[in-house]
Amino acid sequence: MNIDYGPLLLTFQLAFTTTFFLLILGIPLASFLAGITHKSKSILEAFISLPLVLPPSVLGFYLLLAFSPTGWLGSFLERVFDIRLVFSFEGLVVASILYSLPFMVQPIQAGLEALPASLKEASYTLGKSKLQTMFQVLLPNIKPALFSGIVLSFAHTIGEFGLVLMIGGNIPEETKVASIAIYDEVETLNYEAAHVYSSILLLLSFTILLLVYIINKRLLNYTKE
Amino acid sequence: MIRIQVRKTLSMSEGEKALQIETSLETGSFTAIYGRSGAGKTTFLRLLAGLIQPEQGYIEVDGQVWLDTQKKINLPPQKRSIGFVFQDFALFPNMTVLENLQYASGNKPDQEFIKQLLTMVSMEKLAHRKPTTLSGGQKQRIALARALVRRPSILLLDEPLSALDQEMRHKLREEIHLLHRQFQTTTLLVSHDLAEIYRLANKVLIIEEGSISKSGKPDEVFSEKRLSSKIQLTGEVVRIVPGEVVYIIEILTGNSIIKTIATKEEAEQLAIGSQVMVFSKAFNPIIKKL
Numbered sequence: 001m002n003i004d005y006g007p008l009l010l011t012f013q014l015a016f017t018t019t020f021f022l023l024i025l026g027i028p029l030a031s032f033l034a035g036i037t038h039k040s041k042s043i044l045e046a047f048i049s050l051p052l053v054l055p056p057s058v059l060g061f062y063l064l065l066a067f068s069p070t071g072w073l074g075s076f077l078e079r080v081f082d083i084r085l086v087f088s089f090e091g092l093v094v095a096s097i098l099y100s101l102p103f104m105v106q107p108i109q110a111g112l113e114a115l116p117a118s119l120k121e122a123s124y125t126l127g128k129s130k131l132q133t134m135f136q137v138l139l140p141n142i143k144p145a146l147f148s149g150i151v152l153s154f155a156h157t158i159g160e161f162g163l164v165l166m167i168g169g170n171i172p173e174e175t176k177v178a179s180i181a182i183y184d185e186v187e188t189l190n191y192e193a194a195h196v197y198s199s200i201l202l203l204l205s206f207t208i209l210l211l212v213y214i215i216n217k218r219l220l221n222y223t224k225e
Numbered sequence: 226m227i228r229i230q231v232r233k234t235l236s237m238s239e240g241e242k243a244l245q246i247e248t249s250l251e252t253g254s255f256t257a258i259y260g261r262s263g264a265g266k267t268t269f270l271r272l273l274a275g276l277i278q279p280e281q282g283y284i285e286v287d288g289q290v291w292l293d294t295q296k297k298i299n300l301p302p303q304k305r306s307i308g309f310v311f312q313d314f315a316l317f318p319n320m321t322v323l324e325n326l327q328y329a330s331g332n333k334p335d336q337e338f339i340k341q342l343l344t345m346v347s348m349e350k351l352a353h354r355k356p357t358t359l360s361g362g363q364k365q366r367i368a369l370a371r372a373l374v375r376r377p378s379i380l381l382l383d384e385p386l387s388a389l390d391q392e393m394r395h396k397l398r399e400e401i402h403l404l405h406r407q408f409q410t411t412t413l414l415v416s417h418d419l420a421e422i423y424r425l426a427n428k429v430l431i432i433e434e435g436s437i438s439k440s441g442k443p444d445e446v447f448s449e450k451r452l453s454s455k456i457q458l459t460g461e462v463v464r465i466v467p468g469e470v471v472y473i474i475e476i477l478t479g480n481s482i483i484k485t486i487a488t489k490e491e492a493e494q495l496a497i498g499s500q501v502m503v504f505s506k507a508f509n510p511i512i513k514k515l
Contacts, residue, residue, distance in 0.1 A: 116315065124303055125274055127304075127375060128303065141319050
């Protein structure tokens with residue numbers, strides 16, 4: 001049996017890259033949302049949560065239009081930065097970030113909102129900047145939330161299909177991730193390869209979720225101590 | 226010398242209310258702020274700390290201007306030299322007792338001073354414990370020590386002892402007294418507890434309806450309505466036991482039941498649940514040390 005492990009590797013590469021950027025993007029966004037009480041908060045929250053309810057094909061369709069070299073954003077990116085986001089790995093990363101955004105932002109935001117305001121204020125009165133307070137006081141006290149955000153974003157990116165298909169297509173070594181490869185193998189009646197990909201993904205997803213629950217339980221006990 | 230003049234509109238459940246406070250405090254003094262809940266006491270402390278902004282105001286501490294709305298000067302909390310002790314202590318759960326103090330101390334922690342503070346609040350043995358493993362009184366001690374690490378110009382205490390039991394309150398009251406004597410930090414204490422105010426403060430501000438209604442030495446301020454040569458208790462009648470000569474009335478006041486006597490005529494005017502006042506002249510009661 002000759003199985004190409006490229007799609008699996010690509011899937012993990014995509015999930016790691018996406019999660020990494022989401023963490024960098026998600027923390028400031030979540031802390032901004034946790035800090036405001038403005039009416040615009042609900043609009044922003046609804047916007048970020050859209051991928052939870054929207055069919056991935058809808059997001060994919062709009063992104064395809066936006067990133068297409070004939071669209072204004074796509075042509076701008078290509079002219080100025082020489083980047084093409086349709087049918088490329090970079091495009092998948094950008095799309096995945098948007099698609100998994102609520103999975104990173106929501107847990108972190110909820111974690112920050114659950115902390116008493118006095119922690120932040122105490123740190124300010126001790127002369128610490130907002131950034132110091134964030135990294136030395138707030139984030140260390142929401143470890144379970146951070147962990148959930150990271151793992152859920154990672155797992156959700158692995159599970160992508162519709163969005164990848166719309167915007168990435170099926171280019172080996174570039175956009176052919178495991179979920180696409182499974183579809184591809186089934187279409188060509190190559191069930192054996194589909195089985196291998198599927199069982200690996202199944203086992204992996206279960207392990208990840210199991211780890212989340214075990215580690216979260218530990219982290220919660222640790223903070224209660 | 227600390228000069229304060231602030232105005233801030235508070236939105237309360239009963240509508241908008243203006244908090245308008247103007248006062249000055251001697252450097253090294255200990256001032257208590259007394260008033261009903263919702264009078265704006267905590268808001269006043271938060272305005273001083275820069276955690277909330279007044280519509281208009283001026284704050285000057287030992288010659289340094291912290292706030293001047295006319296000149297658009299407004300130092301953030303980080304730049305104001307304050308120690309703030311919160312009602313919920315606000316210790317950082319991810320750090321040990323020692324780390325909490327070191328965090329406050331900045332880049333080059335003054336280890337000697339931290340050690341001295343921990344010893345003064347008798348917490349040196351628990352320096353490596355996490356705050357969640359400590360009792361309320363211990364947490365409060367650490368919160369106090371942490372607020373003093375930076376040697377602030379003003380120490381702000383927001384009902385620091387309200388979450389503790391009577392015995393612990395008494396102990397900590399003495400510790401606050403000692404710390405104040407030692408460091409002479411200008412201190413503002415929000416408190417409901419008259420005993421606390423009498424013991425600690427040399428000045429008291431009473432805030433009513435958003436402004437200072439009275440200020441002065443504690444015994445002067447409270448003497449008019451609080452001090453009298455009578456002992457007065459209010460309570461509720463819980464039992465009336467008729468006797469041959471007199472009636473025995475049992476009255477619940479606070480957590481204790483007082484048994485007293487009444488004539489038949491007096492007792493007939495009372496029923497279970499009647500609100501009554503029990504009083505006695507000052508030469509009558511016997512005082513026993515607890």
